[in-house]
Amino acid sequence: MAYRIGTYRYGALIVLGLMALPLPLAAQHAAANDSIPTSWDLADLYATPESWSESFARTRAAADKLDSYRSTLGASASALFSALDAISAINKESDRLGAYANLKADEDLRAANEQERRQQAQALSTLIGEKTAWVTPEIVEIGTSKVAAFERERKDLKDRFSFYLGDTLRSAPHTLGVEAEGVLAATGNVLAQPSAIHDQLADADLPYPEFTLPTGEAVRLDEPAYENYRRVSDRNERKAVFDAFWGTWHKFEGTVGATLTTQVMGDVFAAKARKFDSALSAALFHSNMPDGVYRTLVAQTNAALPTLHRYLKMRKARLGVSDELAYYDNYPPMFPLAQAPKFTVGESETITLAALAPMGQDYLALLRKGFAGQWMNVLSHQGKATGAYMNGSAYEVHPYLLLNHNNDYRSLSTFAHEWGHAVHTLLANAAEPYEKSNYSTFIAESASIGNEMLLNDYMVEHAKTNAEKLYYLGEGLESIRTTFFRQVMFAEFELAIHEEVEQGRPLSGAHLSDIYCGLVKRYYGEAQGVMKVDPAYCVEWASVPHFYYDFYVWQYATSMAGAAEFTDAILKQGAPARARFLNMLRAGGSDYPYELYKKAGIDMATPGPYQALVARMDRLMDEVEALERKK
Secondary structure (H helix, E strand, O other), X not given: OOOOOOOOOOOXXXXXXXXXXXOHHHHOOHHHHHHOOOOOOHHHOOOOHHHHHHHHHHHHHHHHOHHHHOOOOOOOHHHHHXXXXXXXXXXXXXXXHHHHHHHHHHHOOOOHHHHHHHHHHHHHHHXXXXXXXXXXXXXXXXXXXXXXXXXXXXXXXXXXXXXXXXXHHHOHHHOOOHHHHHHHHHOHHHHOHHHHHHHHHHHHHOOOOEEEOOOOOEEEOOHHHHHHHOOOOOHHHHHHHHHHHHHHHHHOHHHXXXXXXXXXHHHHHHHHHOOOOOHHHHHHHHOOOOHHHHHHHHHHHHHOHHHHHHHHHHHHHHHOOOOOOEHHHOOOOOOOOOOXXXXXXXXXXXXXXXXXXXXXXXXXXXXXXXXXXXXXXXXXXXXOOOOOEEEOOOOOOOOEEEOOOOOOHHHHHHHHHHHHHHHHHHHHHHHOOHHHOOOOHHHHHHHHHHHHHHHHHHHHHHOOOHHHHHHHHHHHHHHHHHHXXXXXXXXXXXXXXXXXXXXXXXXXXXXXXXXXXXXXXXXXXXXXXXXXXXHHHHHHHHHOHHHHOOOOOHHHHHHHHHHHHHHHHHHHHOHHHHHHHHHHHHOOOOOOHHHHHHHOOOOOOOOHHHHXXXXXXXXXXHHHHHHHHOO
């Protein structure tokens, strides 16, 4: 039984690239940038590695004793509370231990001792699962009526554990016997390995190629460098970047295919063991998500592909591509500016505060509090984990953020995104007890993507020239392509490969590339003559870590649709819309995410939110065309 996941790795597949816009506001904070810490201080978690080890030993010893509560839960309300309270305390400390271990490990993936510490933390989580595997069957055996009577008898039991107890009772059809639950819990370490292997390969061990720039300088074309140089204006250079980077991944297509296949097999095994019809059903059950939300998202996205194709045709014209549009043409800005300003960390703080002013003073105060602390590891270096995430696992401490700030607009947008998660965590932790504070990704991404949208709107509004407006409108359009259309394409791929295993068909790296290629060609309109997709790039799936998170990526797209409605309402209505949104964030995990959305006024199982986002994309393109007519 675990009330909170150990590590949040939020954030869309972060793209750090070359972007440009001179913004006078940025200069206001430039002088202060040198004093801003660029690395986190983990002493707020544990003063020293030795203190972590001491806490680990104590927590492990306490976990070993959890069997003593077995067969006591139904004795009385007090007995049930005592057991859940003890388990909760161990889970909370385990989360804190895991936060430290994961953050330390991601500082340098080459440090073997820190990777071992991460394994220790994962092993502890697995042990707690094993030692509490009897809890769910025992609560199910107690039954709904008796649990309700216990909650009436003890207010603290209801206040802290009512949602957990209700959710556990809901799981009765998928709860196994005590022995079987123990076996499933013991698989935790094994089932975590495909993701760990992929991260180790992608972030530390893959022999990324050397790439020679037009200047003659050689760079190591790792993930951050690829995300940077794929945005260059020279088309031949972009193609060379794609060829070198994906050529390297292609050499490991079979290995990564075996790793991802193992992950999928693990998902299918767990779903079957718990008597679900499919891995998708099992994944949706966790947050009580109606199947209609997932199905409506996919259907509405496919219906909207003509809007994506309109955007791609616009991109082709603005890039001056005379022959067929290629997959490597997706990333350079449609409206590049002559001067490329640098958004330092300090400047990103100032701009984020200004852009998020519609969220209100309480929200901004939490941002300022976070900026004043050493909560971020900001700058990239060799061996450090790539991408960006917020880790909010340590309930009684504060969030930590890993960034790889590249001093461009995308880095600024990523900065605002991850701090949206951090403020969400602060709001939920302040309003809810530990047991009800763990919010769903379905809710989480609305907070972060909403920040990105407010930032983009702010940049467009404060642009000094039409050229600047066009630049930011282009970035807003690209955000919808990557966070909505691309993530749904990822979700279709994830569903397809799970269905392959469920239907008894084999998977391999080559087969995964074939499945992925078919989706890319459909989404990007090869049959309609919109884009020609080179099969050499269809190994792209191999680099995506989110495929190891068990039906995770689709929630970026739903969150973007929800965020679009919320931000539009906040800008138009002000305080009432802001209150609905912030109250949803404060609710944490006190209700199911679909229900929290409905309470805030949005039904994500209907076409409305997705159609509204597509309409926003069309409006942005209309505005681009109107501005261009003024030239």
